[in-house]
Amino acid sequence: MKFLLHRQSSTPLYQQIFTYIVQQIQNGMLKDGEQLPSLRALADDLNVSVLTARKAYKWLETKGYVFIQPGKGVYVRGKKSISVQIERPYEWQRSLSTNVVRSQYLINRKKQYYDFSQAVVYPRLLPTQFLADEMQKILDKNKMILATYGSVQGDEELRLEMAKYLRDHQGLNTHPSNLLITSGVQQGIDLVAQTLLKPGDTVVVESPCYGAAIDVFVNKGINLISIELDEQGIRSDALEEVCQKKKPKLIYVNPSFHNPTGTLMSEQRRQELVELAELYGFFIIEDDSFGEIYFDHVFPPHPIKYFDRNGYVIYLKGFSKTMAPGVRVAALLAEGPVFDWLYGVKASMDIGSPLLTQKAILPFLRTERMKNHLEKLRIALQIRRDTAVDIMSSLTGMVELRVPKGSLNLWISLPDSVHPLRLLEKANEASISFLPGSSCFVHEPKHHHIRISYSLLSDRDLTIGLQKLCEVIFDFGD
CATH class of the missing domain: 3.40.640.10 (Type I PLP-dependent aspartate aminotransferase-like (Major domain))
Known part of the structure; x- marks a missing residue:
């Protein structure tokens, strides 16, 4: 059994072997009851370790695609394949992927009303009307x-x-x-x-x-x-x-x-x-x-x-x-x-x-528009930062704040008992979103953090949303 393994892919080799064999079962190339190669033969054919081959077969057995008879071999159990194919019709695409699909934006795809996940400035603080007028002038002059x-x-x-x-x-x-x-x-x-x-x-x-x-x-x-x-x-x-x-x-x-x-x-x-x-x-x-x-x-x-x-x-x-x-x-x-x-x-x-x-x-x-705009923008964002710090400080003793001297974000450290992703689920129930700190680390961080962007909402929604978030964190920590 020889096929191409993507060795540069982040998908483990045993998972790639699993996916390939499942496809062969689903498209009828491997029949119910057919014997698969031995561990050593599979490892030699694909130039992988016996441990990798064993993990692939074990996973196939766990998922119900094969059964293992000790001392005799590994055999296809094909009757389950039709229902699996109907339930997951696009699974074959995974075998073609050679890249990791990692994106911080996958976490907050569903937009919440109190959106603290995006480091974006509140639209009314930006020169959108001026830019729109300039674009219209350009188009009127030269479409x-x-x-x-x-x-x-x-x-x-x-x-x-x-x-x-x-x-x-x-x-x-x-x-x-x-x-x-x-x-x-x-x-x-x-x-x-x-x-x-x-x-x-x-x-x-x-x-x-x-x-x-x-x-x-x-x-x-x-x-x-x-x-x-x-x-x-x-x-x-x-x-x-x-x-x-x-x-x-x-x-x-x-x-x-x-x-x-x-x-x-x-x-x-x-x-x-x-x-x-x-x-x-x-x-x-x-x-x-x-x-x-x-x-x-x-x-x-x-x-x-x-x-x-x-x-x-x-x-x-x-x-x-x-x-x-x-x-x-x-x-x-x-x-x-x-x-x-x-x-x-x-x-x-x-x-x-x-x-x-x-x-x-x-x-x-x-x-001078850019200079004047930046001066006003800094004042408005500093007020928002101060509002965010004041409200979140009500959780002093429970969370740790890092007060920024610039930018759009507030970095908050949570107790070890409060997992950011589970907290996000509870926050979503209150129409609140934020960025879990794990999105900002290469590996799973030692401690729990979240990033709050205080820049996107109106003053009123910023205050209400952060007060609601404090309630969610407080209740979660009880």
Whole structure:
């Protein structure tokens, strides 16, 4: 019995063997009562261990597809196959999958009224009307823009304004030719992964980490190593230990008001990361999605990219959070041959990001509107943060809060007796959603956490929803 095993897949080999034999039974290729190969013969045919073969047969027996006669062999029990095929008609598709399907967004697919799961800003705090008016002006002037592909690199006018913005607000002296416009930071992360990584490469991430970034790396078969954060960000001493034992291809960090914890990486730690990249020869993906959303006059240091002189840092600047999620515009900054590689992969991805939205944000960046908008947005979000902290503090002694100095999220540690997924089920019954902390870890975390995003709801719904959530947590903990 020989067939192709996907050895790079995260699906265990014994499960792949199980699935194949079930298919053979269901399509009639293996008849009721037919004897299957011995453990040793199956192991030799598929180049697997006898233990793997034994686990596959044991699982088939447990599910009722075969029966084992000690000393004689393994035999097909085929009468059950028809009902199983009717109950699960799409099961055959699993045998074709070579990737892990991991996504933090699968957890909260059903939208709840009190939605604390999305790190998205309340629509009325964003310049949606201005952007809508600008898009209408563009369409009135030139409807053919809808029939035009944007350039692969991004609109030239927008890249010019982006370069000015990065110079004025981040201290990054860059040329528009080194910028690539992407459809949000998420596409930028995926673009870097597609360009630089292959299955089996080692990538270092923070622990906890932005869950959607973990999804990108895991689903590409990458070997992920997570390093804990302290109050200054990812520990550079722990990173160096990893570099001495492994050879990471890149590390991914979210240094300015980290998602999900809100941690602000110190300037010293940022410089140390660049020094380690130079010493051990790895890339750094710097995700700067929240740098402008700071509170309590706590200004973030220069980006990690500011300290990079030799092209080790690939900098991603997102505008979806602060301007409009539906615009999906971000800038990727890179120098050297890697920029050409990224350009080529971007061309194969989408040929170019939508031109209409790129043109629409130009007036916003060219005037004082962006500066004024960010000032008002910070005030509104700080009020929401304070509201969230005040309400959740009623659970002091039961939960532990990490008060962020920026960003959109509140990271909450739960008692060991309160499991986040079971808590989420109870919260859903009250029309409440949040992000379980397990979505932000490579492996199952030692302790229980949840992430509350205080940015999406109105002031009134934020207050009511959090009060209801406190009741759910309190009742759950009794």
